[in-house]
Amino acid sequence: MGDVVLRAAPVVAAGGVPLRPxxxxxxxxxxxxxxxxxxxxxxxxSDEVRRVELRWDRDCDGVAEPVATLPLEHGVVPSGRGVGADYRLVLVGLREEHTVGSTVVVKFDFALAGELTVAVPVAQMAVNSGSCFDAGVV
Structure with missing residues (x-):
């Protein structure tokens, strides 16, 4: 396999305060x-939330708009007018409490590569480039 590579940042529980249902x-x-x-x-x-919204800041203007799908060109991170793409998932309505050290399981479905299941960690730290983790290859 190895057709798609995914890196993700942890979910942040600011100050270590648990994420509530x-x-x-x-x-x-x-x-x-x-x-x-x-x-x-x-x-x-994800079975752990009411729904998942896929968003893309296509124009790098600070507004991540809802999208139905994301195109993945070979070897390229799609970009708009700006310097790169900002992809986000909004996990809407957690079903259970999540504390620092726990995970939220999210499944990504690709048209050709298939499904990739990722256990996204809940962390206390702020999100920055150093906090990303290799989420998987499918």
Whole structure:
């Protein structure tokens, strides 16, 4: 396999305060296609939330708009007018409490590469480039 590579940032529980049922949380991530194939992220879901919203700041203007899918061009992170893409998931309505050290399981479904299940950690730290983790390859 190895057609799609995904990196994600942890979900942040500010100050270590547990995330409560009903809370909405954001997962920032990067994803790109490899091995000479383009692909598309067609769905994202999790049993741990009411719904998952896929968002993309296509124009790098600070506003991540809802999108139905994300195109993944071979070896390229799609970008708009700005310098790169900002992908986010909004996990709407956590079903249970999540504390620092726990995880939120999210499934990414790609048109060609298939499904990738990621256990996104809940962390106390602020999100920055050093806090991303290799979420997986499918």
């Amino acid at each position: 009903g809370d909405d949380v954001v997962v920032r991530f990067r994803v790109h296609a490899e091995r000479g194939l383009s692909d598309e992220l067609v769905a994202v879901y």
